[in-house]
Amino acid sequence: MKQPAKKKPTRREWTPADLRVLKRHSKDRTPVSKISKEMKRTVGSLRQKALGLGIGLGHQR
Template sequence: MITLTPPVTTLKEHEVAKKTKSKRKEYTKVDVKLLKEHSKARTPVAKLSKLMKRSEGSLRQKARSLGVGLGHQR
């Protein structure tokens, strides 16, 4: 006969795991220059995201605030 045991968890029934806080990374003058260069070169946002180690959303927001076209919003 096989007995099943409930899964072991470290949290109690109504506890929620703590979320990790993300640290913001300010845009430097070099980052802005690089973003503008890649905008002119029409580099895909996914590739630029990996290159600059920033999310696609972050890059799109910064490009929009600078008035630079990026990705499909041209």
């Protein structure tokens, strides 16, 4: 039996609206897992973007 092909992840650009949402969540100290579900992005991608912007992410900082 052949394994089903894995779906290749597609990269999505960060829109100015996405960045506003991320910064708002940073200020509100929303847990990263919750942000991930809302924005449909991985925890890793959110953390990388936050690091690049110089903002903290998650409730433990």
